[in-house]
Amino acid sequence: MSKIDLLPADLRAELDRRLVANAFGGSVPLSEWLAEQGFEISKTTVNERAKKLKRRLAAISASTEAMKMVAATAPDNAVDRGSAIIGLVQTDLFEALLEFQEAAEQDSDEISPAQRIALYAKTAKSISELTRAAIIREKWAGDVREKTLLEAAKRVESAAIARGLSAGDASFWRKTVLMGVK
Numbered sequence: 001m002s003k004i005d006l007l008p009a010d011l012r013a014e015l016d017r018r019l020v021a022n023a024f025g026g027s028v029p030l031s032e033w034l035a036e037q038g039f040e041i042s043k044t045t046v047n048e049r050a051k052k053l054k055r056r057l058a059a060i061s062a063s064t065e066a067m068k069m070v071a072a073t074a075p076d077n078a079v080d081r082g083s084a085i086i087g088l089v090q091t092d093l094f095e096a097l098l099e100f101q102e103a104a105e106q107d108s109d110e111i112s113p114a115q116r117i118a119l120y121a122k123t124a125k126s127i128s129e130l131t132r133a134a135i136i137r138e139k140w141a142g143d144v145r146e147k148t149l150l151e152a153a154k155r156v157e158s159a160a161i162a163r164g165l166s167a168g169d170a171s172f173w174r175k176t177v178l179m180g181v182k
Contacts, residue, residue: 003041004049011037015046016053024050063088086134090127097123153177 018030027046034041066088153174160170
C-alpha cells in the first residue's frame with residue numbers, strides 16, 4: 001500500500017483528477033501541492049500513481065470498446081452478449097495471472113510463497129465461478145432455444161392444419177421445425 005492510498009478519499013480523488021487533467025504528468029508540482037496539504041509524498045510515488053491510474057483508465061476504455069463491439073456484433077442476442085462478457089472476464093483474469101507470474105519471477109523477494117498461493121487460490125476460485133456461470137448460461141440458452149422451437153413447431157402445426165393440410169403433413173412440418181432438438 002502506497003502513501004497515496006492512505007490519503008483522505010477527497011484528497012486522493014483530487015490528486016487523480018489533477019493527474020488526468022495533466023495527462024498523467026506533472027509529478028513534481030503535484031508532490032509540492034500534496035506537501036502544501038500536509039502530506040509528504042515523493043514525486044516518484046506520485047509518478048507511480050499516475051502510471052497506475054493511466055493503466056486502469058486504459059483498461060476501462062478497452063473494456064468499454066470491447067463491449068461496444070460485442071453489442072454491435074450481437075445487438076439483439078443477450079445470450080451471445082453474455083457469453084462474450086464472460087469470455088472477456090476470463091481472458092482478463094488469465095492475462096492478469098500471467099502478469100502476476102512474470103512479476104513474481106522478477107521480484108521473488110516481494111511476494112512470499114504464502115501470498116502467491118493465496119493469489120492463485122483466489123484466481124482459481126474466480127475462474128471456477130466464471131466457468132460455472134458460463135455453463136449455466138449455455139444450459140439456459142439451450143433451454144430457451146428449445147422452448148422457442150417447440151412453441152414455433154406447435155404454431156406451424158396448427159397453422160398447417162388450419163390451412164387444410166392433413167394431420168400427417170402438419171406433423172411433417174412440425175418435425176421439420178424441430179430437427180436438431182433433443
